[in-house]
Amino acid sequence: MMREENKRGSRTTSIIDVLYEAPGPKARRKIRAATIVSMAVLLCLLVLIILQFYKNGQLDPRYWSIFLRKTTWTFLGEGLLGTVKAALGASLVSFGIAMLLMLWRISSRKILRGISVTLIEFTRGIPTLLFIYFFFLLAPQFGLKLPAYWKITLPVAISACGVVAEVLRSGVQSVPRGQWEAAMSLGMRWGSMFFKVIFPQAFRYVIPALISEIVIVLKDTTFAYVVNYADMMQNARVLISNYDALLSVHLVVAVIYILINYVLNKISVAAADGRNGKGKR
Numbered sequence: 001m002m003r004e005e006n007k008r009g010s011r012t013t014s015i016i017d018v019l020y021e022a023p024g025p026k027a028r029r030k031i032r033a034a035t036i037v038s039m040a041v042l043l044c045l046l047v048l049i050i051l052q053f054y055k056n057g058q059l060d061p062r063y064w065s066i067f068l069r070k071t072t073w074t075f076l077g078e079g080l081l082g083t084v085k086a087a088l089g090a091s092l093v094s095f096g097i098a099m100l101l102m103l104w105r106i107s108s109r110k111i112l113r114g115i116s117v118t119l120i121e122f123t124r125g126i127p128t129l130l131f132i133y134f135f136f137l138l139a140p141q142f143g144l145k146l147p148a149y150w151k152i153t154l155p156v157a158i159s160a161c162g163v164v165a166e167v168l169r170s171g172v173q174s175v176p177r178g179q180w181e182a183a184m185s186l187g188m189r190w191g192s193m194f195f196k197v198i199f200p201q202a203f204r205y206v207i208p209a210l211i212s213e214i215v216i217v218l219k220d221t222t223f224a225y226v227v228n229y230a231d232m233m234q235n236a237r238v239l240i241s242n243y244d245a246l247l248s249v250h251l252v253v254a255v256i257y258i259l260i261n262y263v264l265n266k267i268s269v270a271a272a273d274g275r276n277g278k279g280k281r
Contacts, residue, residue, distance in 0.1 A: 034142035048228040053247060067252060072239065079235030080256065086221040086231060091214050093157035097132060105169050116165070123162035128220045131155035136227050151227040156220045160233050167209045188268035211268035215261050232256065 023031060055061055062190060066072050104116035132155040146154070175198050183193040224231040236253045240246050 079232035082232040089153040090156040094160040097161040101165035125158040128159040171206035171242040207271040
């Protein structure tokens with residue numbers, strides 16, 4: 001968030017402070033009352049859900065005792081490692097394809113711009129699951145037989161590359177025109193100017209958006225069950241099948257995903273604050 005130092009002191013003024021008036025005493029009382037009522041309703045719903053689970057026997061200790069075993073956590077850990085590998089591979093492949101699409105998108109050649117726009121809109125408009133079905137069902141019929149890892153990594157990467165390309169392009173366009181002119185005045189070639197001067201600055205602008213896209217890529221890897229790739233969700237399905245522990249396993253796996261995404265979100269916020277110079281005097 002953009003902040004500017006107040007001339008009369010060290011107090012900072014945010015964009016929200018400028019756009020929205022601070023609530024008065026009456027408004028604060030209404031907000032406080034609404035918050036209390038909302039929390040009470042949510043608490044009641046939570047109690048009702050827990051009671052329903054109890055009636056259906058889902059809180060039976062046998063469904064939860066499996067998490068006291070080292071083998072359970074080892075098995076989930078192996079699945080988590082598979083998830084991280086797939087997400088990391090898809091992110092790297094997506095970034096490589098996105099760089100190419102972005103360069104074509106800002107090219108002075110109309111044919112390259114047209115191809116780039118077409119591919120970007122195509123990848124952004126097709127659901128990830130359809131790309132997965134293509135590599136899983138149709139590609140083998142054309143002789144393209146891939147390991148399960150690439151059957152999930154490539155579709156997820158292709159699905160994300162269009163968005164990443166547009167994020168990178170927005171970063172490049174955010175670089176002040178004076179930077180381009182200064183580099184050209186030094187006689188730098190376009191390639192050197194772009195990769196040594198422009199893109200490093202553009203990359204800093206879009207780090208938060210790229211991390212947000214990594215979160216989406218991580219979520220998309222949960223489709224790995226389609227291609228029988230051993231990710232965390234696939235291993236969770238095995239645990240559910242073996243122990244009939246539907247609620248407990250899904251709840252634990254959900255908490256793990258939430259924690260991972262929380263860490264990624266914190267990294268994104270830290271990157272945004274660092275870019276905006278928050279905390280500097």
